[in-house]
Amino acid sequence: MLTEVESKRLIAEAGIPVIETRLAKTKAQAIALSKEIGLPVALKVVSPDIIHKSDSGGVKLGLASAAQVGRAYSEIVRAARQAAPKGKIQGVSVQKMARPGVEVIMGMSKDDQFGPVLMFGLGGVFVEVLKDVAFRIVPLVKRDAAQMIREIKGYPLLEGYRGQEPANIPVLEDLLLKLSDFVDKTPEIKELDLNPIFAYSDGAVAVDARVILEPTDV
Amino acid sequence: MCEVADTGIGNLDRVFNPRSVAVVGDKRALGFMWLRSLSSFRGNVWSVQIDPNELPGIRELGVTNHLSLLDIPEPVDYVIAAVPRNVAPKIVEDCIQKRVGGVCFFTSGFAETQTEEGQRLQRQIVDMARQSGLNVIGPNCVGVYNPKIGLRHSEAQQYGGGGPVGFIAQSGTHATLFSILAPRSGVRISKSVSYGNAAVLDSTDFLEYLGADSETEIIGLYVEGVRDGRRFFRVARDVGRRKPLVIWKGGETEAGARATASHTGALAQSADVWDALADQCGAIKVNDLDGMIDVMRMLLRPKPVKEGRVGLIGMSGGQAVVLTDTFAKAGLDVPLLTEESYGRLAEFFDIIGGSYRNPLDVSSTFLLAADGAASLMKMLEILEQDRHVDSIVLELFPVIRPFEGGENAADPLLDAIAEFDRRSSKPFMVVVTAGHDEVLAVHARGRLQDRGVLTFPRFERAAYALRRLVDYWRYREGINPN
Numbered sequence: 001m002l003t004e005v006e007s008k009r010l011i012a013e014a015g016i017p018v019i020e021t022r023l024a025k026t027k028a029q030a031i032a033l034s035k036e037i038g039l040p041v042a043l044k045v046v047s048p049d050i051i052h053k054s055d056s057g058g059v060k061l062g063l064a065s066a067a068q069v070g071r072a073y074s075e076i077v078r079a080a081r082q083a084a085p086k087g088k089i090q091g092v093s094v095q096k097m098a099r100p101g102v103e104v105i106m107g108m109s110k111d112d113q114f115g116p117v118l119m120f121g122l123g124g125v126f127v128e129v130l131k132d133v134a135f136r137i138v139p140l141v142k143r144d145a146a147q148m149i150r151e152i153k154g155y156p157l158l159e160g161y162r163g164q165e166p167a168n169i170p171v172l173e174d175l176l177l178k179l180s181d182f183v184d185k186t187p188e189i190k191e192l193d194l195n196p197i198f199a200y201s202d203g204a205v206a207v208d209a210r211v212i213l214e215p216t217d218v
Numbered sequence: 219m220c221e222v223a224d225t226g227i228g229n230l231d232r233v234f235n236p237r238s239v240a241v242v243g244d245k246r247a248l249g250f251m252w253l254r255s256l257s258s259f260r261g262n263v264w265s266v267q268i269d270p271n272e273l274p275g276i277r278e279l280g281v282t283n284h285l286s287l288l289d290i291p292e293p294v295d296y297v298i299a300a301v302p303r304n305v306a307p308k309i310v311e312d313c314i315q316k317r318v319g320g321v322c323f324f325t326s327g328f329a330e331t332q333t334e335e336g337q338r339l340q341r342q343i344v345d346m347a348r349q350s351g352l353n354v355i356g357p358n359c360v361g362v363y364n365p366k367i368g369l370r371h372s373e374a375q376q377y378g379g380g381g382p383v384g385f386i387a388q389s390g391t392h393a394t395l396f397s398i399l400a401p402r403s404g405v406r407i408s409k410s411v412s413y414g415n416a417a418v419l420d421s422t423d424f425l426e427y428l429g430a431d432s433e434t435e436i437i438g439l440y441v442e443g444v445r446d447g448r449r450f451f452r453v454a455r456d457v458g459r460r461k462p463l464v465i466w467k468g469g470e471t472e473a474g475a476r477a478t479a480s481h482t483g484a485l486a487q488s489a490d491v492w493d494a495l496a497d498q499c500g501a502i503k504v505n506d507l508d509g510m511i512d513v514m515r516m517l518l519r520p521k522p523v524k525e526g527r528v529g530l531i532g533m534s535g536g537q538a539v540v541l542t543d544t545f546a547k548a549g550l551d552v553p554l555l556t557e558e559s560y561g562r563l564a565e566f567f568d569i570i571g572g573s574y575r576n577p578l579d580v581s582s583t584f585l586l587a588a589d590g591a592a593s594l595m596k597m598l599e600i601l602e603q604d605r606h607v608d609s610i611v612l613e614l615f616p617v618i619r620p621f622e623g624g625e626n627a628a629d630p631l632l633d634a635i636a637e638f639d640r641r642s643s644k645p646f647m648v649v650v651t652a653g654h655d656e657v658l659a660v661h662a663r664g665r666l667q668d669r670g671v672l673t674f675p676r677f678e679r680a681a682y683a684l685r686r687l688v689d690y691w692r693y694r695e696g697i698n699p700n
Contacts, residue, residue, distance in 0.1 A: 111447065111488070111491045112447075112488075113443060113444055113447030113450075113488075113491075114447035114448065114450075114451055114491055114495065115447060115448050117491055117494065134494075135490045135491060135493075135494040136494045136497070136498060137451050137491065137494055137495055137498060140498075141498075143696070144497070144498050147497060
């Protein structure tokens, strides 16, 4: 499994916008990076041995000062050592707090028979509890991307429910097509989650990314 | 593909359109099912059997027997092998040497038994076929049916005329049932094939063949799994752009979720992926044999239905309500009619206890009136002309006088309905519900069907088929279904 920083670099190369995320190996580095990127920032633990970062105290959001960044760094590293005593901790990622938007998820997994399959849904509770998601087999054509977005029950939320900022649907369609193209050309990827992606009226950005590679011994 | 007239060993058209067929190992214990089924075959039929006890039976059927495939004094296009499984490799060897078009193994006891011996024998057949390019269908299947040339695998299958529908089935039972039942409902068959274990040729190969076959306009598929899903998807998407594809997927539930580390992996189930495939290929997904036949009956009608607004006529208040619920639940609209239609209905609609918003509820005593049939025709005509209505559904309840009044008493009514069907530009479906007399209902349905009218025994089946057709035509038109 790739770390968040590695995953995001890969996703960015596919032409999908991601929140700039950089690796800090010390507290001082984290503070320096947060100033460079611009406060407020989010800090997340970077370790191949910790899958559920927020469950194990590995995520701190909305850090608005150097002091807060420093304190968060120490707390994350301490929590990570507790959660995975033998785990390898590469450091802490520093990223700009993204402007909130409609949360969506895009992902890829491999079906035993049909190979890579893309998933689209609304993020958070919609995917986790309601499983309101749509699938298409890679490679997608334009019509597939358009349909899978409109097929989910939560689609009205993307259109700007009760005065919320609507999501730009053509941008999301374009992201799905880029993702399809990317996984089609990258058979080394076994599974992939972009969760969440913040969708805005003028664009979208992946806030977190997780890429799992195929075992290399095959 | 089908126009190629060479005698090459890998030419699948020799299998579907053979000029000569050999049956290896047919015997009395099987009731000589193969040789009997092939009594209708237009080309030459040969038998290969080495058991002397079986020879008199074969002679009685008027079929010439040889002790080996290699002794047959002409090229053989299609071989059906019903031999014990350990003889199968020897038969494959002879088929290769004889350069036959292909061989179908009725024989079972291979990989499907999950025994070491069965799997070893199947691998052996696969290796030999791969090296030589021999077409092997099965094992564990009934192979090809081509009614036009009388190539059958069951004596119950009709022959003599072809049709526009191709059918591909993993299961022999489903191939046999479909090929017997579908033509009875007017769904006539070009070619069908059951392919069992798919050791060599898989559904994709047959889909590719029927996709290119000029005699086949619609393709049905019963499938449980495919070997090379990527290739299946590619071929299905390509064929689906040219011909309607109806998929009946067996084994929708998959045991055991795979261990995954992503949301996407945990959520993607086999059934979802088949649904996605159907969407992406414009294929119509059905759940059973009835659904398959119903959808095909509708596809064969020359009336595309692009919107899902139905005009309904029910024979009683209760039935009209349930009829409406059923179509609405299937995702179809039951709209209000135009003011013009209501004006025209008001001129003659005086049925006590009836109403005419949509559905038109005409009450069960309606056809008793002297002008009942004429009024019904007026209503159908109003729905035909109403621009809010895309298709028309009529319920008939046969436990009423015209149907009970003897053999031909209902003929004027049925003739008028059939006449409307021919004239109407909109899809028209008649649901003949059973009431308490299924025999009368079957009779009425048959007589309407004989007159070319699309009939259904239950509201659900009509609604289900119509909904699938609406989705399909939207796909064809490139209209977004939402």
